[in-house]
Amino acid sequence: MKIQTLQERLQAVFGDKLKRVEQDLGELTITVSPADYVAVAQTLRDDAQLRFEQLIDLCGLDYSSYADGRYEGPRYCVVTHLLSLTHNWRLRLKVYAADDDLPVVPSVNEVWNAANWFEREAFDLFGIVFDGHLDLRRLLTDYGFIGHPFRKDFPVTGHVEMRYDAEQKRVIYQPVTIEPREITPRVIREENYGGLSH
Template sequence: MTWPATPAALDKLGKGLVAKGKGPFTRHQVAFGELTLWASPDTVVAALTRLRDDEALRFSILIDVCGADYPERAKRFDVVYHLLSMTRNLRCRVKVETDEDTAVPSVTGVFPSADWFERETFDMYGVFFDGHPDLRRILTDYGFHGHPLRKDFPMTGYVEVRYDDELKRVVYEPVKSVEWRNWDFLSPWEGAEPGYAPLLPGDQKALPAAKEPGK
Protein backbone atom coordinates (compact mmCIF):
# COMPACT_ATOMS: atom_id res chain seq x y z
CA MET A 1 0.00 0.00 0.00
CA THR A 2 1.41 3.37 -1.01
CA TRP A 3 0.09 6.89 -0.88
CA PRO A 4 -2.66 7.89 -1.42
CA ALA A 5 -4.23 5.27 0.85
CA THR A 6 -8.00 5.25 0.57
CA PRO A 7 -10.21 5.01 3.68
CA ALA A 8 -11.25 1.52 2.54
CA ALA A 9 -7.61 0.41 2.28
CA LEU A 10 -6.78 1.88 5.70
CA ASP A 11 -9.81 0.17 7.20
CA LYS A 12 -8.69 -3.15 5.73
CA LEU A 13 -5.21 -2.58 7.16
CA GLY A 14 -6.66 -1.77 10.59
CA LYS A 15 -8.84 -4.86 10.61
CA GLY A 16 -5.86 -7.01 9.71
CA LEU A 17 -3.78 -5.56 12.54
CA VAL A 18 -6.52 -5.96 15.13
CA ALA A 19 -6.91 -9.59 14.00
CA LYS A 20 -10.01 -10.26 16.10
CA GLY A 21 -8.28 -9.44 19.36
CA LYS A 22 -5.45 -11.95 18.95
CA GLY A 23 -2.73 -9.34 18.39
CA PRO A 24 -1.45 -6.41 20.46
CA PHE A 25 -4.17 -4.06 19.14
CA THR A 26 -7.67 -3.87 20.60
CA ARG A 27 -9.49 -1.79 17.98
CA HIS A 28 -8.99 0.64 15.12
CA GLN A 29 -10.61 3.67 13.50
CA VAL A 30 -10.18 5.52 10.22
CA ALA A 31 -10.95 9.23 10.41
CA PHE A 32 -9.82 12.23 8.33
CA GLY A 33 -7.81 9.93 6.09
CA GLU A 34 -5.66 8.53 8.91
CA LEU A 35 -5.54 5.20 10.75
CA THR A 36 -5.70 5.10 14.55
CA LEU A 37 -5.01 1.92 16.51
CA TRP A 38 -5.60 1.26 20.20
CA ALA A 39 -3.40 -0.87 22.44
CA SER A 40 -3.28 -1.51 26.17
CA PRO A 41 -0.34 -0.56 28.41
CA ASP A 42 0.60 -4.25 28.56
CA THR A 43 0.83 -4.59 24.78
CA VAL A 44 2.10 -1.19 23.61
CA VAL A 45 5.72 -2.34 23.27
CA ALA A 46 4.63 -5.35 21.21
CA ALA A 47 2.32 -3.13 19.16
CA LEU A 48 5.02 -0.65 18.19
CA THR A 49 7.51 -3.45 17.58
CA ARG A 50 5.11 -5.09 15.16
CA LEU A 51 4.48 -1.85 13.29
CA ARG A 52 8.21 -1.25 13.02
CA ASP A 53 9.27 -4.77 11.97
CA ASP A 54 6.37 -5.91 9.77
CA GLU A 55 7.79 -6.02 6.24
CA ALA A 56 4.44 -4.98 4.80
CA LEU A 57 4.39 -1.81 6.93
CA ARG A 58 7.84 -0.71 8.14
CA PHE A 59 6.68 2.14 10.40
CA SER A 60 10.32 2.82 11.18
CA ILE A 61 10.08 6.42 12.39
CA LEU A 62 8.50 7.57 15.64
CA ILE A 63 7.49 11.16 14.94
CA ASP A 64 6.06 12.08 18.32
CA VAL A 65 4.70 10.88 21.65
CA CYS A 66 2.20 13.14 23.36
CA GLY A 67 -0.60 13.08 25.90
CA ALA A 68 -4.25 14.09 26.10
CA ASP A 69 -6.34 14.60 29.23
CA TYR A 70 -9.99 13.58 29.61
CA PRO A 71 -10.76 14.14 33.32
CA GLU A 72 -14.28 12.74 33.03
CA ARG A 73 -12.92 9.26 32.23
CA ALA A 74 -11.68 6.72 34.78
CA LYS A 75 -8.60 6.33 32.59
CA ARG A 76 -8.20 10.02 32.04
CA PHE A 77 -5.06 10.05 29.89
CA ASP A 78 -4.33 9.04 26.32
CA VAL A 79 -0.71 8.44 25.41
CA VAL A 80 -0.50 8.92 21.64
CA TYR A 81 2.30 7.61 19.42
CA HIS A 82 2.64 9.00 15.88
CA LEU A 83 4.45 6.76 13.40
CA LEU A 84 5.67 7.17 9.82
CA SER A 85 6.50 4.53 7.23
CA MET A 86 8.93 5.93 4.68
CA THR A 87 8.69 2.68 2.71
CA ARG A 88 4.91 2.82 2.31
CA ASN A 89 4.52 6.59 2.68
CA LEU A 90 1.94 6.05 5.41
CA ARG A 91 1.23 7.53 8.82
CA CYS A 92 -0.65 6.03 11.73
CA ARG A 93 -1.17 6.69 15.42
CA VAL A 94 -1.38 4.33 18.37
CA LYS A 95 -3.34 5.30 21.49
CA VAL A 96 -3.01 3.88 24.99
CA GLU A 97 -5.40 4.78 27.81
CA THR A 98 -4.13 5.01 31.39
CA ASP A 99 -4.86 6.68 34.71
CA GLU A 100 -2.84 8.75 37.18
CA ASP A 101 -1.40 5.71 38.95
CA THR A 102 -0.80 3.17 36.17
CA ALA A 103 2.55 3.45 34.42
CA VAL A 104 2.90 2.84 30.70
CA PRO A 105 5.92 0.78 29.61
CA SER A 106 8.60 2.90 27.96
CA VAL A 107 9.12 2.26 24.25
CA THR A 108 12.67 3.62 24.23
CA GLY A 109 13.87 0.07 23.59
CA VAL A 110 11.89 0.04 20.33
CA PHE A 111 12.38 3.68 19.34
CA PRO A 112 15.25 5.45 21.16
CA SER A 113 13.79 8.78 19.99
CA ALA A 114 10.93 8.25 22.47
CA ASP A 115 13.26 9.27 25.33
CA TRP A 116 12.59 13.02 25.40
CA PHE A 117 9.01 12.63 24.12
CA GLU A 118 8.15 10.44 27.12
CA ARG A 119 9.87 12.89 29.46
CA GLU A 120 7.76 15.71 28.04
CA THR A 121 4.55 13.68 28.46
CA PHE A 122 5.53 12.93 32.05
CA ASP A 123 6.31 16.60 32.70
CA MET A 124 3.15 18.00 31.13
CA TYR A 125 0.62 15.32 32.17
CA GLY A 126 2.19 13.30 34.98
CA VAL A 127 2.05 9.99 33.07
CA PHE A 128 4.71 7.58 34.31
CA PHE A 129 6.75 5.44 31.91
CA ASP A 130 8.03 2.22 33.42
CA GLY A 131 11.56 1.38 32.34
CA HIS A 132 12.45 4.84 31.08
CA PRO A 133 16.21 5.42 31.49
CA ASP A 134 15.92 8.99 32.83
CA LEU A 135 12.34 9.97 33.68
CA ARG A 136 12.54 13.55 34.96
CA ARG A 137 11.06 16.89 34.01
CA ILE A 138 12.26 18.42 30.78
CA LEU A 139 10.37 21.71 30.26
CA THR A 140 9.40 23.00 33.69
CA ASP A 141 11.75 24.20 36.42
CA TYR A 142 13.27 22.16 39.23
CA GLY A 143 10.76 21.66 42.04
CA PHE A 144 7.82 22.62 39.80
CA HIS A 145 4.47 21.62 41.31
CA GLY A 146 1.83 19.98 39.15
CA HIS A 147 1.55 19.19 35.45
CA PRO A 148 0.63 22.19 33.26
CA LEU A 149 -1.37 20.45 30.50
CA ARG A 150 -3.79 18.71 32.81
CA LYS A 151 -7.27 20.17 32.47
CA ASP A 152 -7.46 20.81 36.22
CA PHE A 153 -4.19 22.77 36.34
CA PRO A 154 -4.94 26.47 37.05
CA MET A 155 -4.15 28.88 34.23
CA THR A 156 -2.21 31.07 36.64
CA GLY A 157 -0.13 28.19 37.96
CA TYR A 158 0.77 27.90 41.62
CA VAL A 159 3.84 30.13 41.82
CA GLU A 160 5.17 33.18 40.02
CA VAL A 161 8.76 34.08 39.29
CA ARG A 162 10.33 37.53 39.35
CA TYR A 163 13.75 39.09 39.72
CA ASP A 164 14.23 40.88 43.03
CA ASP A 165 16.53 43.87 42.53
CA GLU A 166 17.29 44.15 46.24
CA LEU A 167 18.15 40.48 46.70
CA LYS A 168 19.81 40.37 43.27
CA ARG A 169 18.28 37.00 42.49
CA VAL A 170 15.18 35.31 41.13
CA VAL A 171 12.48 34.69 43.76
CA TYR A 172 9.47 32.39 43.72
CA GLU A 173 6.20 33.52 45.29
CA PRO A 174 2.65 32.15 45.50
CA VAL A 175 0.45 33.46 42.71
CA LYS A 176 -1.59 36.45 43.80
CA SER A 177 -5.05 37.15 42.46
CA VAL A 178 -4.70 38.91 39.13
CA GLU A 179 -7.63 41.15 38.21
CA TRP A 180 -7.14 41.07 34.46
CA ARG A 181 -7.32 37.29 34.29
CA ASN A 182 -11.08 37.59 34.78
CA TRP A 183 -11.54 38.28 31.09
CA ASP A 184 -14.21 40.83 30.24
CA PHE A 185 -14.47 40.72 26.47
CA LEU A 186 -16.88 43.66 26.53
CA SER A 187 -14.38 45.85 28.33
CA PRO A 188 -13.67 49.11 26.47
CA TRP A 189 -9.94 48.49 26.21
CA GLU A 190 -10.55 45.19 24.40
CA GLY A 191 -11.99 47.00 21.36
CA ALA A 192 -10.33 48.84 18.51
CA GLU A 193 -10.08 52.62 18.41
CA PRO A 194 -13.03 54.16 16.54
CA GLY A 195 -12.08 55.06 13.00
CA TYR A 196 -9.17 52.64 12.78
CA ALA A 197 -11.04 49.34 12.43
CA PRO A 198 -14.59 47.98 12.26
CA LEU A 199 -16.37 48.12 15.61
CA LEU A 200 -16.56 44.88 17.57
CA PRO A 201 -19.28 43.82 20.03
CA GLY A 202 -18.75 45.80 23.21
CA ASP A 203 -16.88 48.68 21.55
CA GLN A 204 -19.88 50.93 22.10
CA LYS A 205 -18.88 51.10 25.77
CA ALA A 206 -15.77 53.01 24.79
CA LEU A 207 -17.50 55.50 22.51
CA PRO A 208 -18.18 59.02 23.81
CA ALA A 209 -21.66 59.39 25.29
CA ALA A 210 -24.10 61.02 22.88
CA LYS A 211 -25.17 64.52 23.86
CA GLU A 212 -28.81 65.08 24.58
CA PRO A 213 -30.62 67.57 22.28
CA GLY A 214 -30.28 71.19 23.45
CA LYS A 215 -27.17 70.62 25.53
Protein backbone atom coordinates (compact mmCIF):
# COMPACT_ATOMS: atom_id res chain seq x y z
CA MET A 1 0.00 0.00 0.00
CA LYS A 2 2.85 2.38 0.87
CA ILE A 3 4.54 1.99 -2.51
CA GLN A 4 1.21 2.58 -4.27
CA THR A 5 0.76 5.80 -2.26
CA LEU A 6 4.24 6.93 -3.31
CA GLN A 7 3.53 6.15 -6.96
CA GLU A 8 0.29 8.14 -6.86
CA ARG A 9 2.05 11.12 -5.26
CA LEU A 10 4.86 11.02 -7.83
CA GLN A 11 2.37 10.96 -10.70
CA ALA A 12 0.35 13.80 -9.15
CA VAL A 13 3.46 15.97 -8.60
CA PHE A 14 5.30 15.29 -11.88
CA GLY A 15 2.62 14.29 -14.38
CA ASP A 16 4.05 13.95 -17.90
CA LYS A 17 7.63 14.65 -16.71
CA LEU A 18 7.73 10.97 -15.79
CA LYS A 19 8.72 9.13 -18.95
CA ARG A 20 8.37 5.77 -17.24
CA VAL A 21 7.20 4.42 -13.88
CA GLU A 22 8.04 0.83 -12.95
CA GLN A 23 7.06 -1.11 -9.87
CA ASP A 24 8.98 -4.36 -9.50
CA LEU A 25 9.95 -6.53 -6.51
CA GLY A 26 8.53 -3.97 -4.10
CA GLU A 27 10.65 -1.15 -5.50
CA LEU A 28 9.70 1.89 -7.54
CA THR A 29 11.74 3.27 -10.43
CA ILE A 30 11.01 6.48 -12.31
CA THR A 31 12.69 7.62 -15.52
CA VAL A 32 12.93 11.27 -16.56
CA SER A 33 14.54 13.14 -19.46
CA PRO A 34 17.89 14.92 -19.02
CA ALA A 35 16.09 18.26 -19.46
CA ASP A 36 13.87 17.55 -16.42
CA TYR A 37 16.43 15.69 -14.30
CA VAL A 38 17.61 18.51 -11.99
CA ALA A 39 14.13 20.03 -11.54
CA VAL A 40 12.70 16.61 -10.66
CA ALA A 41 15.58 15.98 -8.24
CA GLN A 42 14.99 19.35 -6.56
CA THR A 43 11.27 18.63 -6.19
CA LEU A 44 11.93 15.12 -4.87
CA ARG A 45 14.07 16.66 -2.14
CA ASP A 46 11.95 19.70 -1.27
CA ASP A 47 8.30 18.70 -1.81
CA ALA A 48 6.63 18.03 1.57
CA GLN A 49 4.76 15.02 0.15
CA LEU A 50 8.00 13.40 -1.04
CA ARG A 51 11.00 14.64 1.03
CA PHE A 52 13.81 12.50 -0.42
CA GLU A 53 16.47 14.11 1.74
CA GLN A 54 19.20 11.57 1.18
CA LEU A 55 21.02 10.35 -1.92
CA ILE A 56 22.24 6.85 -1.06
CA ASP A 57 23.96 5.94 -4.32
CA LEU A 58 24.48 7.10 -7.88
CA CYS A 59 26.00 4.95 -10.60
CA GLY A 60 26.43 4.68 -14.34
CA LEU A 61 25.24 1.87 -16.60
CA ASP A 62 26.27 0.78 -20.09
CA TYR A 63 23.40 -0.94 -21.89
CA SER A 64 25.36 -1.74 -25.08
CA SER A 65 25.26 -5.51 -24.54
CA TYR A 66 22.03 -5.62 -22.53
CA ALA A 67 19.58 -8.40 -23.48
CA ASP A 68 22.32 -10.08 -25.56
CA GLY A 69 22.51 -7.06 -27.85
CA ARG A 70 18.76 -6.96 -28.59
CA TYR A 71 18.29 -3.76 -26.56
CA GLU A 72 17.49 -0.72 -28.67
CA GLY A 73 17.74 2.57 -26.85
CA PRO A 74 20.23 4.98 -25.33
CA ARG A 75 23.49 3.31 -24.29
CA TYR A 76 24.31 5.19 -21.07
CA CYS A 77 22.14 5.65 -18.03
CA VAL A 78 22.61 7.25 -14.62
CA VAL A 79 20.74 5.64 -11.74
CA THR A 80 20.21 7.48 -8.46
CA HIS A 81 18.98 5.73 -5.31
CA LEU A 82 17.12 8.00 -2.90
CA LEU A 83 15.80 7.70 0.65
CA SER A 84 13.10 9.70 2.40
CA LEU A 85 13.76 9.58 6.13
CA THR A 86 10.57 11.55 6.73
CA HIS A 87 8.27 9.08 4.96
CA ASN A 88 10.46 5.94 5.07
CA TRP A 89 10.40 5.62 1.27
CA ARG A 90 13.04 4.50 -1.22
CA LEU A 91 13.08 5.47 -4.87
CA ARG A 92 15.23 4.80 -7.92
CA LEU A 93 15.58 7.72 -10.35
CA LYS A 94 16.91 7.01 -13.85
CA VAL A 95 18.04 9.34 -16.62
CA TYR A 96 19.48 8.30 -20.00
CA ALA A 97 22.15 10.31 -21.84
CA ALA A 98 20.82 11.46 -25.21
CA ASP A 99 24.12 11.01 -27.10
CA ASP A 100 25.95 7.66 -27.06
CA ASP A 101 29.17 9.18 -28.44
CA LEU A 102 29.39 11.87 -25.75
CA PRO A 103 27.10 10.91 -22.86
CA VAL A 104 26.12 14.03 -20.90
CA VAL A 105 23.58 14.43 -18.10
CA PRO A 106 23.18 17.33 -15.66
CA SER A 107 24.86 17.13 -12.27
CA VAL A 108 22.68 16.83 -9.16
CA ASN A 109 25.57 17.76 -6.87
CA GLU A 110 23.87 21.06 -6.04
CA VAL A 111 20.75 19.16 -4.95
CA TRP A 112 22.48 16.43 -2.92
CA ASN A 113 26.14 17.11 -2.21
CA ALA A 114 26.62 13.36 -1.65
CA ALA A 115 26.50 13.05 -5.47
CA ASN A 116 29.96 14.63 -5.80
CA TRP A 117 32.18 11.54 -5.68
CA PHE A 118 29.53 9.24 -7.15
CA GLU A 119 29.38 11.44 -10.27
CA ARG A 120 33.16 11.53 -10.45
CA GLU A 121 33.22 7.74 -10.26
CA ALA A 122 30.63 7.39 -13.06
CA PHE A 123 32.66 9.86 -15.15
CA ASP A 124 35.88 7.96 -14.53
CA LEU A 125 34.54 4.46 -15.15
CA PHE A 126 31.89 5.10 -17.85
CA GLY A 127 32.87 8.46 -19.37
CA ILE A 128 29.53 10.04 -18.49
CA VAL A 129 29.97 13.81 -18.29
CA PHE A 130 27.99 15.56 -15.55
CA ASP A 131 27.23 19.06 -16.80
CA GLY A 132 27.57 21.61 -14.00
CA HIS A 133 29.83 19.49 -11.76
CA LEU A 134 32.52 21.84 -10.44
CA ASP A 135 35.30 19.26 -10.02
CA LEU A 136 34.74 16.52 -12.60
CA ARG A 137 38.01 14.59 -12.71
CA ARG A 138 39.08 10.98 -12.39
CA LEU A 139 38.60 9.38 -9.00
CA LEU A 140 39.70 5.73 -9.19
CA THR A 141 42.01 5.42 -12.19
CA ASP A 142 45.39 7.05 -12.71
CA TYR A 143 45.59 10.64 -13.98
CA GLY A 144 47.06 9.51 -17.30
CA PHE A 145 44.61 6.65 -17.75
CA ILE A 146 43.11 6.41 -21.23
CA GLY A 147 39.55 5.21 -21.64
CA HIS A 148 36.79 4.22 -19.26
CA PRO A 149 37.17 0.68 -17.86
CA PHE A 150 33.50 -0.12 -17.09
CA ARG A 151 32.37 0.42 -20.66
CA LYS A 152 31.41 -2.88 -22.28
CA ASP A 153 33.79 -2.28 -25.21
CA PHE A 154 36.84 -1.65 -22.98
CA PRO A 155 39.31 -4.58 -23.27
CA VAL A 156 39.60 -6.77 -20.16
CA THR A 157 43.39 -6.48 -20.27
CA GLY A 158 43.32 -2.70 -20.73
CA HIS A 159 45.55 -0.75 -23.11
CA VAL A 160 48.68 -0.15 -21.03
CA GLU A 161 50.42 -1.72 -18.07
CA MET A 162 52.76 -0.13 -15.59
CA ARG A 163 55.82 -1.58 -13.94
CA TYR A 164 58.88 -0.44 -12.05
CA ASP A 165 61.98 -0.23 -14.24
CA ALA A 166 65.12 -0.87 -12.18
CA GLU A 167 67.44 0.72 -14.78
CA GLN A 168 65.43 3.95 -15.03
CA LYS A 169 64.57 3.79 -11.31
CA ARG A 170 60.98 4.84 -11.93
CA VAL A 171 57.56 3.53 -12.84
CA ILE A 172 57.01 3.28 -16.59
CA TYR A 173 53.97 2.66 -18.76
CA GLN A 174 54.08 0.32 -21.72
CA PRO A 175 51.63 -1.39 -24.08
CA VAL A 176 49.98 -4.48 -22.64
CA THR A 177 52.09 -7.60 -23.11
CA ILE A 178 49.41 -10.08 -22.04
CA GLU A 179 48.17 -12.17 -24.94
CA PRO A 180 44.46 -12.98 -24.85
CA ARG A 181 43.67 -16.67 -24.61
CA GLU A 182 40.61 -18.78 -24.17
CA ILE A 183 40.63 -21.05 -21.17
CA THR A 184 38.42 -24.12 -21.19
CA PRO A 185 37.95 -25.55 -17.70
CA ARG A 186 38.64 -29.23 -17.16
CA VAL A 187 35.98 -31.25 -15.40
CA ILE A 188 37.32 -34.04 -13.21
CA ARG A 189 34.85 -36.53 -11.87
CA GLU A 190 35.83 -39.06 -9.24
CA GLU A 191 33.75 -41.96 -8.06
CA ASN A 192 34.27 -41.24 -4.37
CA TYR A 193 34.59 -37.47 -4.46
CA GLY A 194 34.32 -36.05 -0.97
CA GLY A 195 34.19 -39.48 0.61
CA LEU A 196 30.72 -40.27 -0.70
CA SER A 197 30.19 -43.48 -2.58
CA HIS A 198 27.36 -43.93 -5.05
